[in-house]
Amino acid sequence: MDIYINGLGNISPQNTISSDNFLTDINEVNEKYMQVVQPVYKEYISPKALRRMSKIVRMGVVSAQIAMKEAGIDMPDAINTGTGMGCQADTEKFLKSMLDNNESMLNPSAFIQSTHNTIGGSIALGLGCNNYNMAYVHRTFSYESALLDSMMLIEEGQGNNILVGGFDEITEESYQIRARINLFKNSACNNLNVLNDNQPGALAGEGAVFSVVSNDKTENSYCKIKGIDMFFNPDNQEEIDTRINDFISRYNLSANDIDLVIVGKNGDKEYDVIYDNVCNAVFPESDIAIYKNLCGEFDTSSAFAVWAGSNIIKRQDIPEVMQHSKKRDGKIRNILIYNQHRNVNHSVILLSEC
Amino acid sequence: MSRKVYITGLGIVSSIGMNIEETFESLLAKKSGIKKPKHLTSVHKNDFVLGEIDISIDDLKNRLNIPENEAYSRTSMLGMLAAREAVNNAGIDNINEYKTGLLSASTVGGMDRSELYYRDFLTNDTHNKYIDIHHCGDNTEKIARDLGIKDFTSTISTACSSSINTIMFGARLIKMGILDRVIAGGVDALSKFTLNGFNTLMILDKEHCRPFDETRVGLNLGEGAGFVVIEADDIVNKSGKKPICEVSGYANANDAYHQTASSPDGNGAFMAMTNALKISGLSANDIDYVNVHGTGTNNNDLSEGIALKRLFGDNVPPFSSTKGYTGHTLGAAGAIETIFSALAIQNQVTYPNLNFKNTINDLGISPQTEVDKNSEVKHVLSNSFGFGGNNSTIILSKINNN
Numbered sequence: 001m002d003i004y005i006n007g008l009g010n011i012s013p014q015n016t017i018s019s020d021n022f023l024t025d026i027n028e029v030n031e032k033y034m035q036v037v038q039p040v041y042k043e044y045i046s047p048k049a050l051r052r053m054s055k056i057v058r059m060g061v062v063s064a065q066i067a068m069k070e071a072g073i074d075m076p077d078a079i080n081t082g083t084g085m086g087c088q089a090d091t092e093k094f095l096k097s098m099l100d101n102n103e104s105m106l107n108p109s110a111f112i113q114s115t116h117n118t119i120g121g122s123i124a125l126g127l128g129c130n131n132y133n134m135a136y137v138h139r140t141f142s143y144e145s146a147l148l149d150s151m152m153l154i155e156e157g158q159g160n161n162i163l164v165g166g167f168d169e170i171t172e173e174s175y176q177i178r179a180r181i182n183l184f185k186n187s188a189c190n191n192l193n194v195l196n197d198n199q200p201g202a203l204a205g206e207g208a209v210f211s212v213v214s215n216d217k218t219e220n221s222y223c224k225i226k227g228i229d230m231f232f233n234p235d236n237q238e239e240i241d242t243r244i245n246d247f248i249s250r251y252n253l254s255a256n257d258i259d260l261v262i263v264g265k266n267g268d269k270e271y272d273v274i275y276d277n278v279c280n281a282v283f284p285e286s287d288i289a290i291y292k293n294l295c296g297e298f299d300t301s302s303a304f305a306v307w308a309g310s311n312i313i314k315r316q317d318i319p320e321v322m323q324h325s326k327k328r329d330g331k332i333r334n335i336l337i338y339n340q341h342r343n344v345n346h347s348v349i350l351l352s353e354c
Numbered sequence: 355m356s357r358k359v360y361i362t363g364l365g366i367v368s369s370i371g372m373n374i375e376e377t378f379e380s381l382l383a384k385k386s387g388i389k390k391p392k393h394l395t396s397v398h399k400n401d402f403v404l405g406e407i408d409i410s411i412d413d414l415k416n417r418l419n420i421p422e423n424e425a426y427s428r429t430s431m432l433g434m435l436a437a438r439e440a441v442n443n444a445g446i447d448n449i450n451e452y453k454t455g456l457l458s459a460s461t462v463g464g465m466d467r468s469e470l471y472y473r474d475f476l477t478n479d480t481h482n483k484y485i486d487i488h489h490c491g492d493n494t495e496k497i498a499r500d501l502g503i504k505d506f507t508s509t510i511s512t513a514c515s516s517s518i519n520t521i522m523f524g525a526r527l528i529k530m531g532i533l534d535r536v537i538a539g540g541v542d543a544l545s546k547f548t549l550n551g552f553n554t555l556m557i558l559d560k561e562h563c564r565p566f567d568e569t570r571v572g573l574n575l576g577e578g579a580g581f582v583v584i585e586a587d588d589i590v591n592k593s594g595k596k597p598i599c600e601v602s603g604y605a606n607a608n609d610a611y612h613q614t615a616s617s618p619d620g621n622g623a624f625m626a627m628t629n630a631l632k633i634s635g636l637s638a639n640d641i642d643y644v645n646v647h648g649t650g651t652n653n654n655d656l657s658e659g660i661a662l663k664r665l666f667g668d669n670v671p672p673f674s675s676t677k678g679y680t681g682h683t684l685g686a687a688g689a690i691e692t693i694f695s696a697l698a699i700q701n702q703v704t705y706p707n708l709n710f711k712n713t714i715n716d717l718g719i720s721p722q723t724e725v726d727k728n729s730e731v732k733h734v735l736s737n738s739f740g741f742g743g744n745n746s747t748i749i750l751s752k753i754n755n756n
Contacts, residue, residue: 079608085489086511095465095472098550103397111551112614112741115461116490116511121742124608130625133608133744134519137460138491138509145508149523152530177475181482232498232507344495 003151004221004354006161007071007212009063010307011036012295013191013205019070022311023294023319030190033175033204034296052109053122054089056169059208060119061126064163070220071212077159078132079120080150082142082166084299086116088174119167132158140341141230142166143300144349147213148228154215165210166300175204184297185267192321194267194293202266205296209303211310217354222310223335226251226350233344240274240346241281244338247348259332260287260318262305264339266297271342278338279325286336289322302339302347309335309351358587359525360597360753363444364693365436365539368578368680369405373439378697381705382725386679388562388574395470396546398553402560405576405681406544407432425483427464428577430493432686433541436579437497440537444583445595452534452589455506456498457524458581459516459540461685463490466543493541506533511685513740514647515606516540518688518748521582522604528586535589539581539689548684549575555614563650563682565675566659566721568712573649576681580689582696599699602733603634603749614741615653620661622745623647623737627665630747636733641671641749643704643729645691645736646721648675649682658737659717672729674721678708688738692748695734699752703727 010016013034015025027037036059041050044062053061060081068076094110115121117135124133132153136145143166150162178184184204189197197203213225229247234240248255261283263275279288289312295304312318316332337349364374369387371377380387391399391406414431415422437456441449464487471481486492491509498507506527510519517540524536542548552558552575559572590597607629609622616623631638647658655675662670676694683690698704707721732752739745 084491094551095469095547098546099469099472103546103550106550106554108551108554111547111554114551115513115741117513117740117742117744118613120512121608121613121744124610124743125613128610130608130610130622132606133512133742134523134606135510135512135742135744136508137489137511138494138507139489141491141508152526152532155530156526173476177485180475180479181485183486230506230508232495232504234504 001155001215003154003225004214004217005211005223005225005310006214006218006220007067008307008310009066010209011039011059011063012207012304013037014294022315023321026321028190028192030188032188033170034191035170036206054087054113056087056167057119057122060165060167061122063208064123064165064210067210067212068163073161073212075127075129076161076163078153078162079123079129080134080146080162080164081120082136082146082300083116084139084142084168086137087114087118088169089171090114092171092173139299140339140345140347143303144228144230144347150213160216161212161214163210163212165208166303167208168206168298168300170204170206191293195265197267202268202297205298207295207298207304209307221354223313224352224354226352228349230347234346237277240278244278244282244348251350253334255282256285258283258286258334258336259328260289260335262289262291262309262335262337264292265290266292274340274343285327287326287328288324289318290324291322294321302337302349305337306349309337313351313353357529359528359584359601360587360590361582361599361601361696362585362590362595362597363440363583364696365438365440365443365581366690366693367407367432367435368683368690369407369576370679374443381679381694384706384708386708388681394544396549398549402558403562403574404544405574405683407577425487426496427487427492428466428543429460429464429541430496432543432579433458433493433497434500436539437501437537437581440581440583441501449502450504453505454503454535455527455533456494456503457508457520457536457538458494458497459510459520459685460490460493461511461513461516461542462545462547464488464492465545465547469546512744513742514684514687515738515740515744515746516685516688517580518692518738518746519606521601521689521692521748522606524584525601525604528584535585537581537583540685541579542577542683542685544575544577557651559650562709563678564709565648565650565677565707566655566714567710568714570650570652570655572651573677574681576683578680578683578686578690580686580693582689582692597753598696600751600753602751603630604747605629605633606746609743609745611743616657616739618657620657620664622743623658623661623739624664626745626747627661627735630749634749638666639669640733641735642731643698643734644671644673645695645734646673646675647737647739648677650677654739656714656716659714659719663719670719672704672722674705674707676705688746691736695736695750698731698734699750702731704731
C-alpha cells in the first residue's frame, strides 16, 4: 500500500513555520545549543489554554495544527508521537521544587504536565479526538516508532489520516547536564560550521515536526513514505552496511536508486565517521546531504529530516546549506534518511516521489 | 494477516513475589504486598503504605550479577529480572532464532537515581555515570543487551496504560509479519518524584486502597515489572510448545476529557473495551472475568464502572481490581495485570478485589471478593487507563485445542 505525506508542520531553529519558502533564509548562530524560532502562539492557541502549556507542548500543538491545516483535515484517525526526553522543563521544575522544598508545598501542575504523552493528550483534548493515541519514548527510535505505528494503522485499515510527530525541547539545565558527559559540546559552536568543530559531542538542538500521513494521494502530497527500519547495537560496520542494503532491497531498489542520502552528522567526530563509512561503502554514487547544522542534535531530529526530504522531493531542490557532496544532476526520486545515536540506535527511512 | 498471537512465557516481579510462582501463591492466599516502605528514601515514607519490593539496589545488582561500578537504575534492574524470567518461562534458548523484538514501557525511567543525584549532575562529576540512564528507553536498552536482542527495540510511555500498549504494539508487529516474536511489558520503580506527584494531586490513600468501594479515597503506589513473550502461532506450532493463551483483542482510545481526570460517562474506557472486543470477534457476554484498572480513586472507579455498565448492561461479568495486592505500579500495571489474566486462564481461577466492603451507590455493581476456582475462564478482559486520557484494553483467550 502506498502511504503519502500530505501535510507538514515544523517548528525549528530555522524559519520553517511558513511553507512558502524552503530554507532560503538561514539562521546562523554561535551558541552552545540551538533553540527554535517560536511562532506567535496566540495566533494558534487560546490564551487560556496557552497559559497552562510549557514550550514543548506549545511547539507540539502548533506544529500539529499547521500539518493538519496543510493536509486539509480536521480530525485525525490516530495521533502518534515520539519524544526522547519528553517534557523536560516541567520534569525539571517539579524535581527541583521537590528537592528545594524538601518534598513539601508542591504544585501538581508541573507533575501533571511532565508525562511523556502530554502533547498527544493535549492535541486530542483540543480536537475532541477519541481515536488511538500513542507515545513512543525510545531515544532516536521515538519518532521512528511513531511513524512505523502510523504506517501499520493505515495498512491494517484502522485509519486514513494519521497525525504523527516528533519533538524534544532543550533547557539550560538539561544541556549543562549532558554537556558534562560530552554528549553535547561544552562551548559555543557555529551551526553552519558544525562538522569542523573539534569539541567532543554534538551541537545540541530542539524542534517539533508533525506530519499527516495518508493512503490518499492529494494535490498537497509531498512524497510517498515507503518504509522504515530500526536496528539496535550492531556488532561492526559490516552489520550496519548489510542492514541498510537489506532494507533498500525490500523495496526492490538498489543502492544506486537512492538519489540522495540525508545523514545525521552532528559534529561529534567520534561517531560522524560511521556515516562516512556507510556512504562510501553503500552509496558511492549518491548525493549526500546533512541537516543537523540547521536544527542541532535531539532524539527526534529525524522528523526534521523527513520534513526536509519531503520538501526536496516535492520541490526537486537540495538547498545549498544541506549539500554535503553532490554527484548527480537528474531527478530526485528516492531519498534515504539515515540517523544513528552513538552507534547504538540506527534508523533508516525511505521517501520516494509520488 | 491471519497470524494468531500466543503468549508463551511470563515474567514478573512485584511486592507480592519475585517470580511467577511466588506471585500466583500470593494471589491465591489473598496476600497483599502493600506496607510501610523500607527502601524508598522520602520524608513521606512513614506517611504512606506502598507496594514496595523488599530488595535493596545492591541486592538487585548481586542477584543479576551486575558489576558494582556499573550504573543501573532500580527500574532497569526490576525490568531485567522479569524479562529474564519471561524468556526462560517461554523455553527460549536462542533469542535470535526468529525475528525478535523487545518492547518495554516506563513512566519515569531512571528517576529513582536522578532524584538522588540531580544536584551533583548540575555541580560536580561525582555521579556522571547516572546521567545518561535517566531516559525511559534506558531500561529497554539494558534488557535488550542482557537478552541479546538486535532486531527491534522500542519504549512506550502513555502514563498508567503504557504496558498494555507495548503488548498491543507487539501483537500488531507479529500479525504484520514484521517480527515473529516479541518480549513485551513494562517496568517502574518507586520514586520520590511519583510519590510527591500523586500526593500533590491528593489521590493517595494513606491506608490500604479500597478499589470499587463506596468509601474509597485514593490509590496506593507500587513498583514492579512484568513481561510476556508473545509469538506467532506458526512458530509456536513448529516448536511444539504449549502456549499459555491467545492475545485475541486489544485497543486504545482517548478519553479527550481532561489531562488527568476520567470523563463522567467513561467514554474512553467504553471505546477501548468495545474496540478490543471488535478485534477479538467476541461479544460482551463471552467475557468471563474483567481485571479492572480499579485504582481506588473516586474518579477512576466510578468512571470505569459506568463504562462497564454501558458495555455489559445488566450482565457485568465477575470483575476485580488487583491493585489491593500490588498497589498501582504505573508503567508496569498493564503488563502485570495481563500476566494475572494469563494466569487466570492457565489455572482456571479468578482473583478477589481486596479490601472491598461497600458497593458504590451510584454504580450498584460489586467486585468479586474471593478466589474463584470453580468457574470456567475462557476469555478475560483487562483495562489500564492513564493521564492524557489514554485508555487501553487487552483481551486474552483460552486456546481451544489446549
